Amino acid sequence: MxxxxxxxxxxxxxxxxxxxxxxxxxxxxxxxxxxxxxxxxxxxxxxxxxxxxxxxxxxxxxxxxxxxxxxxxxxxxxxxxxxxxxxxxxxxxxxxxxxxxxxxxxxxxxxxxxxxxxxxxxxxxxxxxxxxxxxxxxxxxxxxxxxxxxxxxxxxxxxxxxxxxxxxxxxxxxxxxxxxxxxxxxxxxxxxxxxGAPRLDLRGAAVFVLAMLALTYAIVQGSQWGWTAPGTLGLLVVALVLLALFTAHSRRTEAPLLDLSVLRNKAFLAYCLVPVAASFGFVTQLTYLPTYLTTVAGHSPSAAGATMLLLTLPVLALPLAGAQLVQRGTPATAVILASLGFLVVGDLALLLLGPDTSTLAMAVPMLLTGAGMGLSAGLVDAQALALADPAKAGMAAGFLNTLRLGSEAVAVAVFGSAVAGLAAGRQGTGTSPAAAYDSAFHTLLWAMAAVCAALAAAVVTLARGERRA
CATH class of the missing domain: 1.20.1250.20 (MFS general substrate transporter like domains)
Known part of the structure; x- marks a missing residue:
C-alpha cells in the first residue's frame, strides 16, 4: 500500500x-x-x-x-x-x-x-x-x-x-x-x-443489533429491576437466542456482517480480551471510586476529583510509552501482559483503602491501576488490527470496540448492582452506611482482581496461537 x-x-x-x-x-x-x-x-x-x-x-x-x-x-x-x-x-x-x-x-x-x-x-x-x-x-x-x-x-x-x-x-x-x-x-x-463487494448483510445486522439491544438494555436496567427479575432474565434469554441465530446465519452467509474466520485467529482474540480486563479492573474504579472517596473517606467532591487524577494520569502518559517500548524491541505481548499484571496488582493494592487512608498511601494503588489501563491503550488496537486482513480492518475494529464498550457496560452495571446489594445487606445487620459501602467495595475489589487474573490467563493461552490472518 x-x-x-x-x-x-x-x-x-x-x-x-x-x-x-x-x-x-x-x-x-x-x-x-x-x-x-x-x-x-x-x-x-x-x-x-x-x-x-x-x-x-x-x-x-x-x-x-x-x-x-x-x-x-x-x-x-x-x-x-x-x-x-x-x-x-x-x-x-x-x-x-x-x-x-x-x-x-x-x-x-x-x-x-x-x-x-x-x-x-x-x-x-x-x-x-x-x-x-x-x-x-x-x-x-x-x-x-x-x-x-x-x-x-x-x-x-x-x-x-x-x-x-x-x-x-x-x-x-x-x-x-x-x-x-x-x-x-x-x-x-x-x-x-x-x-464489487457485496452489500451489507442487512439480515445479520438486524439480528445482531437486536441481540445487543436486548443484552445492553438488560444490563442497564438489571440494577433497577433486579438481576433475577423476569424482565431481566427474559431479555438475557432473548439476547442469547439472537446471538445464536446470528452465529448460525454468519456461517451460512457468503458475506456476513462478522466473518467468523477473523475470530479463528487466537492472537487476535487475545488482544480483544485486554480491553475487557481493563473494563473490569479500571473502568469500574473510575466510575465508583469517587463515590467511595466521598461516602467512606469523607472527601469533598472537588478533593475526590483531584485525587482521581492519580488514576487517570497514567492513562494520559503511558500509551506513548508502551508504543516506544515495542519500537525498541520489547515484545508487544510482554507490554500487554505487564499492563494486565498492573491491573491485578493495582486492584488488590486498592484493598488498602480505608476511611483514614491518606492521599499519599492511595497513590501507589491508583497509579498501578491507571498504568494497567494506560500501557495497553492504543497498543491493543494496533496489534489486533495488524493481525487482521487489511480488507477486513473495519470489521475487526468494529468487533474489538464492541467488546470494549459492551464489557464496560457489563462491568459498571454488575459492579454497581453488587456494591448496592452487598451494602444494603450489611446495613440490615446494623452496620452504618459508610462502613457497609466500605466492606462491599472491598469485596468487589477481590472479585475484579480475580476477573482480571482469569482474563490475563486467557490472553496468555490464546496468544500462543499467534498467526497472521
Whole structure:
C-alpha cells in the first residue's frame, strides 16, 4: 500500500483524533449537565438517566455494523457519515424543547459515535504502517483517555458560563470542523476496497443489533429491576437466542456482517480480551471510586476529583510509552501482559483503602491501576488490527470496540448492582452506611482482581496461537 506524505498523514491523524476526543468527552461530560437539564426541561430522574444510557446503548449496538459497512463503502466515507450523524444529533440536542427529544437525539449521536470509533481505528490502520502506526494508535488511546478525563472539566464551566445546551453545541462545532477537513483526508488515504463487494448483510445486522439491544438494555436496567427479575432474565434469554441465530446465519452467509474466520485467529482474540480486563479492573474504579472517596473517606467532591487524577494520569502518559517500548524491541505481548499484571496488582493494592487512608498511601494503588489501563491503550488496537486482513480492518475494529464498550457496560452495571446489594445487606445487620459501602467495595475489589487474573490467563493461552490472518 502506497504511503501518504507525512504532512497528509498528520492531517489524517489530527482529524480522526479530534473526532475521537469528542466522543468520550460527550459521554463523561454530559453527566455533569444532568441537573441543569432536569431543571430546565422539568425532567425526572429516569428520563434524565437515558440522556447517558441512550448514547451508550446505541453505541454498543452499532459499532460492529459500522466496521463491516466501512469495509464495503470505504473507511473515510463511513467515518464522514458517522461524523455528520453525530453533528446533526448534537445540534438537535442543543435546541431540543423536551427531554424525550433529547433522549432520542442522544441515541442518534451514539450511532454516529460508533462510526467514529470503529471507522477511525480502521482509517489509522489503513493510513499508517510500522512504527508510525504504533505511534498513531498510542495517540488514539491517549486522546480517548483525555476525553474521558477532561469531559467533566470542560463541561462544568460550559454549563456554568454558557448553559447546558452549549455542551452539545461545542460537540457540533468540533465535528463540523472535522467534516470540513474530511474531503482532504479522503484524497490522501488509499483504501483496500473492492468496488464489487457485496452489500451489507442487512439480515445479520438486524439480528445482531437486536441481540445487543436486548443484552445492553438488560444490563442497564438489571440494577433497577433486579438481576433475577423476569424482565431481566427474559431479555438475557432473548439476547442469547439472537446471538445464536446470528452465529448460525454468519456461517451460512457468503458475506456476513462478522466473518467468523477473523475470530479463528487466537492472537487476535487475545488482544480483544485486554480491553475487557481493563473494563473490569479500571473502568469500574473510575466510575465508583469517587463515590467511595466521598461516602467512606469523607472527601469533598472537588478533593475526590483531584485525587482521581492519580488514576487517570497514567492513562494520559503511558500509551506513548508502551508504543516506544515495542519500537525498541520489547515484545508487544510482554507490554500487554505487564499492563494486565498492573491491573491485578493495582486492584488488590486498592484493598488498602480505608476511611483514614491518606492521599499519599492511595497513590501507589491508583497509579498501578491507571498504568494497567494506560500501557495497553492504543497498543491493543494496533496489534489486533495488524493481525487482521487489511480488507477486513473495519470489521475487526468494529468487533474489538464492541467488546470494549459492551464489557464496560457489563462491568459498571454488575459492579454497581453488587456494591448496592452487598451494602444494603450489611446495613440490615446494623452496620452504618459508610462502613457497609466500605466492606462491599472491598469485596468487589477481590472479585475484579480475580476477573482480571482469569482474563490475563486467557490472553496468555490464546496468544500462543499467534498467526497472521
Amino acid at each position: 502506497q504511503q501518504t506524505a507525512p504532512a497528509r498523514q498528520g492531517l489524517t491523524l489530527a482529524v480522526v483524533l479530534l473526532a475521537v476526543f469528542v466522543v468520550p468527552t460527550s459521554i463523561s461530560g454530559t453527566a455533569v449537565a444532568l441537573p441543569a437539564i432536569g431543571a430546565d426541561l422539568h425532567a425526572g430522574s429516569a428520563s434524565l438517566q437515558w440522556v447517558v444510557n441512550a448514547f451508550n446503548l446505541a453505541f454498543a449496538c452499532c459499532t460492529l455494523v459500522w466496521g463491516s459497512l466501512a469495509d464495503r463503502i470505504g473507511r473515510v466515507r463511513a467515518f464522514t457519515i458517522g461524523a455528520a450523524i453525530f453533528t446533526a444529533a448534537s445540534v438537535a440536542c442543543a435546541v431540543t424543547p423536551h427531554v424525550y427529544v433529547l433522549d432520542a437525539a442522544r441515541a442518534v449521536a451514539g450511532i454516529g459515535g460508533a462510526a467514529i470509533f470503529a471507522c477511525g481505528s480502521a482509517i489509522i490502520s489503513t493510513a499508517f504502517d510500522g512504527a508510525a502506526r504504533a505511534k498513531a494508535f498510542a495517540l488514539f488511546g491517549t486522546v480517548a483517555g483525555i476525553g474521558v478525563a477532561l469531559g467533566p472539566t470542560v463541561s462544568g464551566p460550559a454549563v456554568d458560563g454558557l448553559g447546558w445546551r452549549w455542551i452539545f453545541g461545542l460537540h457540533a462545532i468540533a465535528l463540523a470542523l472535522v467534516l470540513l477537513c474530511l474531503p482532504a483526508v479522503a484524497r490522501t488515504v488509499e483504501e483496500p476496497r473492492d468496488t
